Amino acid sequence: xxxxxxxxxxxxxxxxxxxxxxxxxxxxxxxxxxxxxxxxxxxxxxxxxxxxxxxxxxxxxxxxxxxxxxxxxxxxxxxxxxxxxxxxxxxxxxxxxxxxxxxxxxxxxxxxxxxxxxxxxxx
Amino acid sequence: xxxxxxxxxxxxxxxxxxxxxxxxxxxxxxxxxxxxxxxxxxxxxxxxxxxxxxxxxxxxxxxxxxxxxxxxxxxxxxxxxxxxxxxxxxxxxxxxxxxxxxxx
Numbered sequence: 001x002x003x004x005x006x007x008x009x010x011x012x013x014x015x016x017x018x019x020x021x022x023x024x025x026x027x028x029x030x031x032x033x034x035x036x037x038x039x040x041x042x043x044x045x046x047x048x049x050x051x052x053x054x055x056x057x058x059x060x061x062x063x064x065x066x067x068x069x070x071x072x073x074x075x076x077x078x079x080x081x082x083x084x085x086x087x088x089x090x091x092x093x094x095x096x097x098x099x100x101x102x103x104x105x106x107x108x109x110x111x112x113x114x115x116x117x118x119x120x121x122x123x
Numbered sequence: 124x125x126x127x128x129x130x131x132x133x134x135x136x137x138x139x140x141x142x143x144x145x146x147x148x149x150x151x152x153x154x155x156x157x158x159x160x161x162x163x164x165x166x167x168x169x170x171x172x173x174x175x176x177x178x179x180x181x182x183x184x185x186x187x188x189x190x191x192x193x194x195x196x197x198x199x200x201x202x203x204x205x206x207x208x209x210x211x212x213x214x215x216x217x218x219x220x221x222x223x224x225x226x227x
Contacts, residue, residue: 096167106174113169
């Protein structure tokens with residue numbers, strides 16, 4: 001069974017950089033079939049895709065966040081990470097890491113998710 | 124970039140009834156291009172349906188998806204109290220705003 005676990009600080013100061021890591025177990029991150037993604041959810045609101053990466057480091061980002069987000073991968077540790085710079089209170093959210101299955105034509109699906117971690121931006 | 128609009132915002136239904144959730148795309152996105160997720164409070168989303176109509180592993184047949192082009196539907200039959208949740212549709216990097224289903 002694939003499991004994903006987010007880790008990182010729960011509190012970040014405004015203007016600083018948010019850093020999170022997702023550790024994957026039960027599957028190798030070195031697969032052509034999947035991308036590894038970050039999704040966030042502000043309190044009481046909906047889901048927002050942040051960015052995705054594959055094992056070779058190819059990335060895609062949601063346009064509104066592209067200038068501030070960086071997703072990276074460490075295949076030796078079976079981990080991938082998110083950095084979001086210049087954060088404000090509007091970036092306060094639960095951050096999820098997830099696996100994105102890209103095998104089917106015309107569609108993608110997030111089939112496994114981490115439990116999520118709340119990151120609060122506050123002085 | 125595709126925009127997904129879900130309706131209604133909230134549905135309040137009785138146990139044993141049927142929920143019909145709509146997801147409308149701002150442009151034609153094909154036949155097999157939407158997934159549906161269930162999210163309960165304090166939990167991560169759970170994949171229910173992918174490819175518009177294929178149930179994910181372990182999902183009961185009370186959940187069914189349909190649609191193509193711009194209009195997609197998630198139907199939940201024989202509602203149970205445990206079905207109370209927010210349901211999201213998804214196409215590539217876009218999520219709908221969600222429909223809250225309350226079973227009372």
